[in-house]
Amino acid sequence: MNNGPLLFLGIFASVATSFWMLLFAPQVQIGRQQASVIELTGERYPAVRSGAASQGAEVYRSLGCVECHSQQVRQTGANFELWLAEPGTNRPVLAATLVRLNLASAVEADKLLEKAPVKLRSALGSIEARMLAAQLTNDDAKAEAVLATLGPDIQRGWGKRLTVTQDYLGDYPVQIGNLRVGPDLANYGARSPGAGVILAHLYAPQKTMPGSMMPPYRFLFTTRRINQGEKPTLPLDVAPGYDVVPSPEAESLAAYLGSLRAETPLPEAPVPAPPTKAAPATNAPAATPAP
Amino acid sequence: MTKPNQPSSQRGKAGKPSPVPATRPASGSADSEPSVQRNPVPPLLVLLLAGVMYWGSMYVIEFGGEADARVHYPYPSYKYIEGLVPPKGDAAAIAKGQAVYAQICMGCHQADGNGATAQNAPPLAGSEWVLAKDPARIIRIVLHGLSGPIKVKDKDWGAGQMVAWKDALDNEQIASVLTYVRNSWGNKAPVVNAEFVKTVREETKDHPGYMTVADLEKVTLKE
Numbered sequence: 217m218n219n220g221p222l223l224f225l226g227i228f229a230s231v232a233t234s235f236w237m238l239l240f241a242p243q244v245q246i247g248r249q250q251a252s253v254i255e256l257t258g259e260r261y262p263a264v265r266s267g268a269a270s271q272g273a274e275v276y277r278s279l280g281c282v283e284c285h286s287q288q289v290r291q292t293g294a295n296f297e298l299w300l301a302e303p304g305t306n307r308p309v310l311a312a313t314l315v316r317l318n319l320a321s322a323v324e325a326d327k328l329l330e331k332a333p334v335k336l337r338s339a340l341g342s343i344e345a346r347m348l349a350a351q352l353t354n355d356d357a358k359a360e361a362v363l364a365t366l367g368p369d370i371q372r373g374w375g376k377r378l379t380v381t382q383d384y385l386g387d388y389p390v391q392i393g394n395l396r397v398g399p400d401l402a403n404y405g406a407r408s409p410g411a412g413v414i415l416a417h418l419y420a421p422q423k424t425m426p427g428s429m430m431p432p433y434r435f436l437f438t439t440r441r442i443n444q445g446e447k448p449t450l451p452l453d454v455a456p457g458y459d460v461v462p463s464p465e466a467e468s469l470a471a472y473l474g475s476l477r478a479e480t481p482l483p484e485a486p487v488p489a490p491p492t493k494a495a496p497a498t499n500a501p502a503a504t505p506a507p
Numbered sequence: 508m509t510k511p512n513q514p515s516s517q518r519g520k521a522g523k524p525s526p527v528p529a530t531r532p533a534s535g536s537a538d539s540e541p542s543v544q545r546n547p548v549p550p551l552l553v554l555l556l557a558g559v560m561y562w563g564s565m566y567v568i569e570f571g572g573e574a575d576a577r578v579h580y581p582y583p584s585y586k587y588i589e590g591l592v593p594p595k596g597d598a599a600a601i602a603k604g605q606a607v608y609a610q611i612c613m614g615c616h617q618a619d620g621n622g623a624t625a626q627n628a629p630p631l632a633g634s635e636w637v638l639a640k641d642p643a644r645i646i647r648i649v650l651h652g653l654s655g656p657i658k659v660k661d662k663d664w665g666a667g668q669m670v671a672w673k674d675a676l677d678n679e680q681i682a683s684v685l686t687y688v689r690n691s692w693g694n695k696a697p698v699v700n701a702e703f704v705k706t707v708r709e710e711t712k713d714h715p716g717y718m719t720v721a722d723l724e725k726v727t728l729k730e
Contacts, residue, residue, distance in 0.1 A: 245576035258692045484577040486592045
């Protein structure tokens with residue numbers, strides 16, 4: 217071989233470049249990322265897990281939950297919705313504006329104003345939505361261009377925004393998963409109905425979620441015959457006639473699952489905030505039941 | 508590219524003896540020995556390489572997020588993300604107020620707005636004095652200072668004293684710092700405008716010394 221050193225340098229350079237790009241650059245960028253303080257609420261994000269929940273993470277790991285559940289919400293894009301937040305007092309003018317801007321037909325406009333806050337349009341560009349909002353906002357009526365996050369995961373209700381690196385700061389190892397046999401759990405704590413139902417689901421998945429493919433984790437519980445007049449520990453009567461008592465592992469796993477939430481608005485991942493009704497309406501109820 | 512068909516032994520390191528032993532039986536003609544030849548790189552390969560490099564740089568430009576760690580797919584850049592969130596309320600005044608707060612108020616009321624017992628500084632976060640819809644009382648506190656006990660969030664704060672800021676801060680600064688305080692740490696209250704601070708300043712021009720809770724309670728708040 218005549219050009220050994222040159223060949224070696226060439227191979228070294230290509231390997232070093234790809235190493236730098238794929239491993240070292242991300243390490244430099246996010247390797248030392250710190251938990252941040254949410255400016256609006258003053259809370260630390262991500263919140264520190266309780267002792268039970270961090271033990272539950274180990275149970276989650278040992279049971280191999282990660283084989284079937286991912287913990288990452290994906291987003292495919294973002295656009296804007298036009299919301300009417302407050303109709304204000306000068307309703308005839310606002311209704312006329314709505315008709316003029318083709319946002320409602322003349323018949324519907326009044327009803328639409330009654331329903332405020334109401335979504336008028338979706339799938340708008342930022343400039344378009346803000347211009348429409350500016351035209352609808354007058355002295356006391358208020359319209360807003362509201363961010364909407366898009367994607368199948370968000371449509372399924374698995375989260376309100378994409379998952380970002382910061383969401384995993386408290387996790388070691390990061391159990392992000394790569395297969396979705398079951399639903400994504402990145403926000404399970406935010407949508408779950410409470411520890412009792414989580415435990416019932418672990419004991420008898422098909423009872424709480426008919427058609428579920430999840431195997432029951434009965435070895436995490438002990439059963440004993442229930443006495444007359446005694447109330448079972450778990451809701452939904454998962455084992456009729458028996459009381460199902462969760463073991464510490466099951467309790468901590470439920471605590472971990474309840475602690476999974478990645479919905480806090482972050483600077484790098486904004487969360488849609490549609491306007492809400494500020495105060496209960498003082499005038500007559502908007503909808504009267506039809507006779 | 509060097510000339511083709513040039514025997515390798517003639518390049519570079521000229522005087523080096525041939526590694527092939529002389530006793531080796533010659534193949535073909537007596538003088539020739541197997542040698543590596545240099546051929547020009549096929550133009551098609553160069554073209555392919557250029558194409559791959561072009562595609563690669565386009566990919567990095569489109570999905571690289573401008574090499575900003577805060578940018579995740581599908582967002583193209585951090586600027587784009589910032590544009591998604593419209594500044595709520597009077598964002599400019601809040602930013603200005605934050606600067607004033609850091610300079611003047613933070614020493615006692617702390618960065619988190621929770622006050623400090625050591626300095627006798629009551630909390631601003633969640634304080635009913637701060638959050639009153641009508642800022643008439645809190646403007647008076649900033650203008651003239653406050654002396655004596657005050658009850659904040661169901662806790663009695665002792666005889667601390669807050670300095671009067673009417674000479675150090677102008678109406679605009681007081682309005683912006685109050686707007687910041689009323690819209691930080693979970694607080695949410697209407698913005699304070701400089702015009703109103705000016706009227707209050709005129710009204711209380713002749714007030715002697717510090718405000719007290721008794722003075723403040725004489726001010727009726729508009730709902």
